[in-house]
Amino acid sequence: MSSLKSSKVIPRRMNFQFAADIPRYWFAGDQFKSILMTAFSATLPEGERFFIRSLRYFQPMIKNVELQADVRGFIGQEAHHGYEHDALNTLMTHAGMPTQSIEVLVKNFLDWYARHISPERQLAKTVALEHFTAMFGEMILLHPEILEGAHPQVKQLWLWHALEEVEHKSVAFDVYKEQVDNEWIRLSEMIVNTFTFLGFYSIHYFQLSHQINDKTDWHSIYHGWQWLLGKKNGILTKIGKHYLEFYNKDFHPDQRNTENLVEQWRQKLSL
């Protein structure tokens, strides 16, 4: 009998078959949204490999056997996310939206980070970024209309990824609490991370739009800003409160009960 505990975090091999003719403006034919979300996708494989490495460093020291199992599940899920986003990124590159320059920049930055920053702070960075992916994931599951008009195959990828981000949202945090538990590093890394996240995505947007060589669609940019920052329904406006919860002294990702939401989406996506 295996001594390994099983986890509620279960990796799923999806093997999405993307049609070769998915257009580069796969998101409702909209230039801004397609570029922004493709830029996001381009950062994910390298980002997720960084998450995995930052957890692997502490993996042999983890005492809680349930957490050990969750970490194995987390690593499996993130590895599959990277694999599927690599497939989408390759497709977008062929569709005239080349993602390599973003992948290289993200890899170089994270490699530099890994050489110069302590393992504790690297894990705190993963915790901070996992708070972001949990926020975006929960919002997509609560408001799937955000993805309205997206190519159905690409939409499936984002829905599956959103679901698994919510499923494993507490794993990196629990490892951090057990192994590091330093509030200064956790909070300061979130502040650094917030600025680098916004800065890098602005750069990535220009990296892609510069290479596409299409005329800038200002109408799409104007509506894109409303989509992101609109007073009532903007994506970033909606997650403001969720973002700030991270700064609470007693913060834990499970304080938001998402079990029913996750269960509903497991059924909807037949996962």
Ligand SMILES: [Fe+2]
């Ligand atoms: Fe992921």
Ligand SMILES: [Fe+2]
């Ligand atoms: Fe994640």
